[in-house]
Amino acid sequence: MSRNVLSAMALAAALVGSVAHAAPPGPARGELLPTPPPPAAPALAGQAVAQGTVQRMLINPYGEVDGLRLADGTVVKFAPHMGDALANAVKTGDTVRVIGRPEARGTVRADAIVNAANGQTVYDQPPPLGEGRPLPPHLRAQKLQQQQVQGKVDTVLTGPRGEANGVILTDGSIVRFPPESLRQSVQPGAPFAASGLGTRNADGTSLEAVSLGTSLSALQPLYDGAR
Template identity: 45%
Template structure:
């Protein structure tokens, strides 16, 4: 266990068991949040790279690429974990460390040492393909400023979208359809929406103008006397 992770785990224990005496010359502890739960599923980017997980109680945990390399091995689906990190405005937790409460395995966002070579693109990246999906919304995801930037659908699909693509509020149970590019892997479909609507018919109609824009009008023939 790295020194960084040991300090985070100690913080988690103190948060549960009570505050410990603080020396007058010690810096104030960094703010942190602790959440326990069972891993329900992992979340991925449209390229198929892990970037978060969802707990069985519905809470979402997000993490960076360094943690993604080890968190799935440390905390398989169905295992009970402890997440140490910082709660964001929408209630999701940005993880600094994950501890498997069954096996004791850990994952954190600190590299084990200085890399010998510059980091290379993830070998797990999948080629992007065109997908369409439609189902009721199960959960709305948010960006750092609180803006809706994605949804998890009832069929398990994960759809990201840029701010402004979806107009109006989104809520669980609402019908949602999207067409875009992404990949499908062991954790399901993850895609970036090009168009979104309340049903596939409307999404396909919108996509027709995006993927097949109308040709520009021809220039008028020159007038000849």
């Protein structure tokens, strides 16, 4: 056997030996691998954009908590799928710190809401894997009931571009409507009435309007066929 062949064989044996020496030993048969730690909570990367006392919980027409109204009038929007977690962490009268981004007209979109008294924090994050998909809109709508509200406008709700898409009345009732459907001026203190589909629960009344007006006797339909 030539000297070159012997040298190549010796080098290969040395490499195999070094790899075997460097590789960590695998788990023994039947040995359980350690459970990986749970994912850490998201870091609070932003700064507080609002702070104050919770005046009331805000709900959508399905009765889900989707925000807060602070005592200074600030409206805090939050993901409705996190509504139960928010309701467990924060109560009316609590002082909160809101991390997120400002929108128009005294409205902020929250990424996290911190209970200032105990530090409990609720983050806007996707539902856990395996929780199942939400019901489609036509099935969710089956639990809505006919609602009517009347009073004076306390707060005008807005979309991301500042367009009016709802109101909170002085009694706490919440009315939502498409911005393009609004045919009357909505300003704080103005008379306002609505009829539509929604929910009434311990957090108040919220509805998606099908008719709007200055009083229940002066309602005008927003859609063809609505009364």
